[in-house]
Amino acid sequence: MKPPIVLIGIGELGGEFARGFLRCGYPVYPITRQMAIPDAAEQIPTPGLVLITVQENELEAILKQLPESWRDRVGFVQNELLPRHWQRHGIDNPTVAVVWFEKKPGIALTNILYTPVYGPRADVLMQALEAIDIPTRLLKDEDELLYQLLRKSLYIMTVNICGLSCGGTVGKLWARHRELVREVALEAISILEWLSGRQLPVEKLIAGMIEGFEDCPDRNCLGRSARFRLERALHYAGEAGLETPRLDGIYRQVKQTIP
Numbered sequence: 001m002k003p004p005i006v007l008i009g010i011g012e013l014g015g016e017f018a019r020g021f022l023r024c025g026y027p028v029y030p031i032t033r034q035m036a037i038p039d040a041a042e043q044i045p046t047p048g049l050v051l052i053t054v055q056e057n058e059l060e061a062i063l064k065q066l067p068e069s070w071r072d073r074v075g076f077v078q079n080e081l082l083p084r085h086w087q088r089h090g091i092d093n094p095t096v097a098v099v100w101f102e103k104k105p106g107i108a109l110t111n112i113l114y115t116p117v118y119g120p121r122a123d124v125l126m127q128a129l130e131a132i133d134i135p136t137r138l139l140k141d142e143d144e145l146l147y148q149l150l151r152k153s154l155y156i157m158t159v160n161i162c163g164l165s166c167g168g169t170v171g172k173l174w175a176r177h178r179e180l181v182r183e184v185a186l187e188a189i190s191i192l193e194w195l196s197g198r199q200l201p202v203e204k205l206i207a208g209m210i211e212g213f214e215d216c217p218d219r220n221c222l223g224r225s226a227r228f229r230l231e232r233a234l235h236y237a238g239e240a241g242l243e244t245p246r247l248d249g250i251y252r253q254v255k256q257t258i259p
Contacts, residue, residue: 002026003048005124006040006070008062012103013077014053020128041067049095049121051075057228063089075125079156080229081149082195083142095119098148100212101134102219111135112216118145150192150200151208157188158209160229163221165250171217174210183246185209191233194240227254 004027007014018028026048031040050070052062056078063086066074075095076086086094096118101111111134117125118139129136139145161184162173174181185206193200230251237244 003046004029004044006031006044006047006050008037008050008052009054009058011053011055012105013099014051016101016103016109016132017051017053017077017125017128020131020134021124023131024127026124026128037062037065038067041070045069047073049073049075049124051077051125053077055225056080057225059085063091073121075119075121080153080232082153082192083146083149084195084197093120095121095125096145096149097125097129097136098145098152100152110216110219112212112219116145116148118142146196147201147204147208150196151205151212153192154185154188154205155209155212157191157229157233158185159213159219159221160223160226161188161233161247161250163223164226164230164254166221168221169217170213170219170221173221174213174217180246182206184250187237187242187244187247188233190242190244191236191240194242195236230254 002025005021006029007018008031010018010030010032018030021028029044031037047070050073052059052074054062059078071091074091075097077097077099081096098116100113100115101109103109114135114137115129116137116139122138126136126138139148158181159170159173162177162180165180166173166177189200189202189205230247234244234247234251237247
């Protein structure tokens with residue numbers, strides 16, 4: 001038998017990974033919100049991988065209660081993920097998939113670009129992705145991983161925040177509102193620079209974001225987390241002392257539409 005896979009969070013994304021693991025012959029043990037993680041760790045002390053598939057706003061609470069015996073087996077798939085999120089919990093070398101596909105209830109899986117993977121258990125994640133026909137690529141080092149994490153963060157922040165202002169699809173956003181896209185992206189990059197603690201390759205990141213626009217132009221800009229993403233970005237900007245006039249303007253626009 002192959003070593004078991006623990007899945008923390010069984011939403012749409014977790015369900016897709018579970019399908020891939022099962023097709024590869026891995027036993028899958030789901031942990032839901034109603035289950036105690038320490039109890040599960042006693043029953044499964046040495047899993048092959050502990051893949052955390054909860055939303056980004058739930059990640060901190062999960063990591064606070066993660067047992068020591070699982071910390072060298074962790075995998076992440078969240079949006080807006082950066083090394084600071086796992087480093088502050090003493091996790092040194094996780095496995096990370098920068099997921100570019102999405103699955104929503106009642107809608108077929110949509111893939112954008114390929115899903116880069118890095119870390120000690122990258123082979124397990126790549127097997128699962130290939131089993132469900134998701135294109136994937138192994139990254140060679142931590143610098144490549146950081147770029148891919150930043151590119152995805154910039155994409156999702158820019159698309160969602162712009163969508164709050166003008167709605168529509170990614171393709172229409174890029175075709176009709178390029179000035180807005182660039183202004184939001186530049187403010188988002190300034191926030192990402194503060195979060196990552198280093199100067200970032202601005203034009204390379206913007207070009208990488210545009211690749212995502214062009215690969216799947218029919219994807220809707222807005223998601224259910226769009227407003228929370230904007231509020232989180234403004235919170236970070238406030239902590240960093242950054243000026244974000246375009247984000248501030250969109251937030252004022254959003255507040256006017258709330259009943």
